[in-house]
Amino acid sequence: LVILLDSKAQQTELEWISYPPNGWEEISGLDENYTPIRTYQVCQVMEPNQNNWLRTNWIEKGNAQRIFVELKFTLRDCNSLPGVVGTCKETFNLYYQETDSEVGRSLRENQYVKIDTIAADESFTQGDLGERKMKLNTEVRIIGPLSRRGFYLAFQDVGACIALVSVKVYYKKCWSIIENLATFPDTVTGSEFSSLVEVEGACVSDAEEEADNSPKMHCSAEGEWLVPIGKCICKAGFHQKGDACEPCGRGFYKSSSQDLQCSRCPAHSFNDREGSWRCDCDDGYYRALSDPPSVACTTPSQVSEVIKEKVQQRSIQLSWQEPQQPNGVITEYEIKYYEKDQKDRVYSTVRSKSTSATVNNLKPSTAYVFQIRAFTEAGYGTFGPRLEITTQEEATAAIVSSEQNPVIIIAVVAVAGTIILVFMVFGFIIGRRYALAGPIGLSAPVSLLKFPGTKTYIDPETYEDPNRAVHQFAKELDASCIKIERVIGAGEFGEVCSGRLKLPGKRDMSVAIKTLKVGYTEKQRRDFLCEASVMGQFDHPNVVHLEGVVTRGKPVMIVIEYMENGSLDGFLRKHDGQFTVIQLVGMLRGIAAGMRYLSDMGYVHRDLAARNILVNSNLVCKVSDFGLSRVIDDDPEAVYTTTGGKIPVRWTAPEAIQYRKFTSASDVWSYGVVMWEVMSYGERPYWDMSNQDVIKAIEEGYRLPAPMDCPPGLHQLMLDCWQKDRAERPKFDQIVSILDKMIRNPNTLKTPVGTCTRPISPLLDQSTPDFTAFRSVGEWLEAIKMERYRDNFTAAGYGSLESVARMSIE
Numbered sequence: 148l149v150i151l152l153d154s155k156a157q158q159t160e161l162e163w164i165s166y167p168p169n170g171w172e173e174i175s176g177l178d179e180n181y182t183p184i185r186t187y188q189v190c191q192v193m194e195p196n197q198n199n200w201l202r203t204n205w206i207e208k209g210n211a212q213r214i215f216v217e218l219k220f221t222l223r224d225c226n227s228l229p230g231v232v233g234t235c236k237e238t239f240n241l242y243y244q245e246t247d248s249e250v251g252r253s254l255r256e257n258q259y260v261k262i263d264t265i266a267a268d269e270s271f272t273q274g275d276l277g278e279r280k281m282k283l284n285t286e287v288r289i290i291g292p293l294s295r296r297g298f299y300l301a302f303q304d305v306g307a308c309i310a311l312v313s314v315k316v317y318y319k320k321c322w323s324i325i326e327n328l329a330t331f332p333d334t335v336t337g338s339e340f341s342s343l344v345e346v347e348g349a350c351v352s353d354a355e356e357e358a359d360n361s362p363k364m365h366c367s368a369e370g371e372w373l374v375p376i377g378k379c380i381c382k383a384g385f386h387q388k389g390d391a392c393e394p395c396g397r398g399f400y401k402s403s404s405q406d407l408q409c410s411r412c413p414a415h416s417f418n419d420r421e422g423s424w425r426c427d428c429d430d431g432y433y434r435a436l437s438d439p440p441s442v443a444c445t446t447p448s449q450v451s452e453v454i455k456e457k458v459q460q461r462s463i464q465l466s467w468q469e470p471q472q473p474n475g476v477i478t479e480y481e482i483k484y485y486e487k488d489q490k491d492r493v494y495s496t497v498r499s500k501s502t503s504a505t506v507n508n509l510k511p512s513t514a515y516v517f518q519i520r521a522f523t524e525a526g527y528g529t530f531g532p533r534l535e536i537t538t539q540e541e542a543t544a545a546i547v548s549s550e551q552n553p554v555i556i557i558a559v560v561a562v563a564g565t566i567i568l569v570f571m572v573f574g575f576i577i578g579r580r581y582a583l584a585g586p587i588g589l590s591a592p593v594s595l596l597k598f599p600g601t602k603t604y605i606d607p608e609t610y611e612d613p614n615r616a617v618h619q620f621a622k623e624l625d626a627s628c629i630k631i632e633r634v635i636g637a638g639e640f641g642e643v644c645s646g647r648l649k650l651p652g653k654r655d656m657s658v659a660i661k662t663l664k665v666g667y668t669e670k671q672r673r674d675f676l677c678e679a680s681v682m683g684q685f686d687h688p689n690v691v692h693l694e695g696v697v698t699r700g701k702p703v704m705i706v707i708e709y710m711e712n713g714s715l716d717g718f719l720r721k722h723d724g725q726f727t728v729i730q731l732v733g734m735l736r737g738i739a740a741g742m743r744y745l746s747d748m749g750y751v752h753r754d755l756a757a758r759n760i761l762v763n764s765n766l767v768c769k770v771s772d773f774g775l776s777r778v779i780d781d782d783p784e785a786v787y788t789t790t791g792g793k794i795p796v797r798w799t800a801p802e803a804i805q806y807r808k809f810t811s812a813s814d815v816w817s818y819g820v821v822m823w824e825v826m827s828y829g830e831r832p833y834w835d836m837s838n839q840d841v842i843k844a845i846e847e848g849y850r851l852p853a854p855m856d857c858p859p860g861l862h863q864l865m866l867d868c869w870q871k872d873r874a875e876r877p878k879f880d881q882i883v884s885i886l887d888k889m890i891r892n893p894n895t896l897k898t899p900v901g902t903c904t905r906p907i908s909p910l911l912d913q914s915t916p917d918f919t920a921f922r923s924v925g926e927w928l929e930a931i932k933m934e935r936y937r938d939n940f941t942a943a944g945y946g947s948l949e950s951v952a953r954m955s956i957e
């Protein structure tokens with residue numbers, strides 16, 4: 148309440164105007180609590196036609212529109228007064244007059260507006276006065292809406308006996324409050340009882356209005372705040388504490404007004420001021436411009452997998468992989484190098500905009516140490532691992548030099564000859580030892596010996612001209628040698644057909660022909676031929692063989708050996724339960740051998756899965772689906788992960804999912820999954836679990852259980868491939884030899900007694916057309932590229948195809 152007039156609060160005389168002079172009279176008295184008060188009384192009950200006026204002083208109303216007038220009075224009961232019938236009254240009238248300022252002391256009745264006739268609820272008699280217990284009446288009247296600056300109240304007595312004990316004039320307002328971080332000012336209520344006054348709130352300091360939701364409240368006629376709408380929120384760098392916004396402490400930040408709390412600075416960042424909206428990166432750590440402040444600062448990822456492309460006497464050519472998680476766009480690489488044996492290391496640097504560089508002006512026969520780092524908008528990354536390379540000897544130069552010293556030439560030739568001889572003899576001995584190792588010495592002995600200069604895989608992307616890469620690794624075929632017969636599938640770039648290839652002077656052969664659809668873009672052509680550039684580098688019985696390409700005619704084609712049984716997953720599902728364990732292990736052995744070859748060449752497959760293995764009519768499995776890492780994008784199993792890029796989650800090692808660490812060891816993990824697919828005849832790994840659940844389960848140590856009928860030794864091998872620590876996983880050459888041992892000792896492939904097994908209906912028993920196509924064991928062995936075991940089969944009593952068909956594990 149805002150009080151405009153309270154007669155009781157005034158100790159001095161009120162000095163209101165009374166007219167006529169013998170009417171209302173100001174009298175001092177005591178209230179019920181013995182507090183001195185000022186009252187006005189009138190009691191002209193004997194005389195008729197009374198008209199006594201009393202007017203207050205001018206009351207300035209301020210903003211108020213609706214004024215409350217509270218009157219406390221006592222009134223004498225006319226019945227208790229003898230001889231007053233007809234003249235005594237028991238009511239009085241209340242009036243007001245609005246003015247903008249004080250007017251004179253004269254009273255003009257007609258300028259007053261009547262508010263009401265006031266009657267007493269209780270009146271008192273003579274005897275009551277002695278008790279000092281007044282029968283006090285309280286009446287409240289409301290006036291308004293008022294429009295002038297102030298007003299007077301007037302009381303008209305028409306012959307009653309009244310004592311006006313107190314007159315209180317007030318209005319109501321809603322007092323300033325803070326609600327939802329907005330301040331609402333003192334607000335005077337509306338003029339009408341039913342009106343609400345809408346008030347806009349102002350945000351407290353360091354707060355701002357929530358978008359499209361500005362704060363509002365409503366002040367009711369009773370002076371209460373009602374219906375808050377909208378709100379303010381603490382600005383970035385500030386958080387709410389009670390009705391205020393306080394700055395985030397040091398080491399904390401709040402990046403947006405939308406966040407509720409201040410958060411601790413993310414890893415490798417700091418701030419030393421209060422009220423921060425973000426934290427700064429520690430020295431040497433960075434964030435990309437596009438990174439939100441919640442992202443930890445990191446060092447740009449290192450450049451790794453540096454390959455020496457060409458080592459000469461005075462120059463070295465290097466290439467490397469782009470870091471897998473660069474901190475923004477890489478604009479440049481810096482190659483730092485120094486002479487290894489130099490005492491005071493003097494670094495030199497070379498810069499390159501691509502992922503290769505040639506360092507010139509080196510000394511011959513000198514060991515150099517190289518390190519490479521990437522430069523992004525976030526600054527320099529850390530240097531990658533040190534790579535030591537020794538330049539070529541000058542001796543070679545001597546041979547071609549003009550001096551042509553015969554002594555040096557003889558010495559060099561003699562040394563080189565001795566080296567070659569030593570390798571040949573050594574290779575022969577080792578080769579023989581392996582060849583004699585077992586009755587079915589399945590391992591390829593010579594490939595175990597790695598001569599220096601083993602062929603390595605070259606990423607076709609490193610070629611500036613992709614056409615050159617294709618023709619470096621693939622034979623250009625004449626379109627007239629190719630006969631397309633029918634469409635067998637749909638590839639990413641166009642139809643896959645089967646047909647025949649007849650090269651001059653060679654037997655015609657079945658081939659698969661991948662075509663590039665018309666209307667291709669240059670990039671599509673490049674990506675399409677990229678698979679040929681990769682496949683053309685491989686030559687292994689368990690890797691799909693490229694026959695050649697047609698790039699000079701249309702359609703552009705890739706011609707591959709024909710794999711009659713299509714992809715392994717579908718093939719296994721079609722023949723569920725129809726193979727012996729030995730046959731299944733034979734398939735696995737083939738895939739492992741193909742992968743051993745690829746990993747030896749330094750090729751990381753990244754998408755090894757049964758769907759990417761092709762099977763020919765002799766059940767020989769071959770690794771297929773090559774290309775660049777982005778080829779995975781076309782795999783329907785590949786899904787986007789949080790680390791970016793598409794990944795076939797169920798087949799991929801955790802480190803490759805988490806930080807794109809694809810290596811031969813991650814291929815080994817995938818190989819373990821392929822083993823599981825094969826032993827379960829094409830069951831989907833992790834069944835219908837979601838990818839997210841698979842990632843979680845693997846992280847928590849869960850591994851796929853042994854498929855039905857799977858020999859424990861094979862499941863153990865799968866578990867080894869699924870070691871969390873990739874260094875603990877077996878290498879492909881170890882996998883091949885383990886499988887070879889199993890094939891040589893079929894006892895190891897027995898399922899333990901008591902295990903529930905499925906009835907086997909071996910494929911060989913079903914007189915399949917594939918098997919009956921052979922006339923002898925020798926022909927069959929030749930077809931499956933195992934002809935060198937012909938003698939082993941004869942010695943073991945498997946002379947006829949029939950006896951081979953009946954061959955059981957025992």
Ligand code: AMP
Nearest residue numbers: 636637638639643659707708709710713
């Ligand atoms: P791709 O584009 O390599 O995934 O091939 C599409 C489909 O064509 C595959 O799923 C196979 O069924 C089939 N296919 C691809 N290459 C061959 C091949 N060399 N022999 C037989 N079928 C193949």
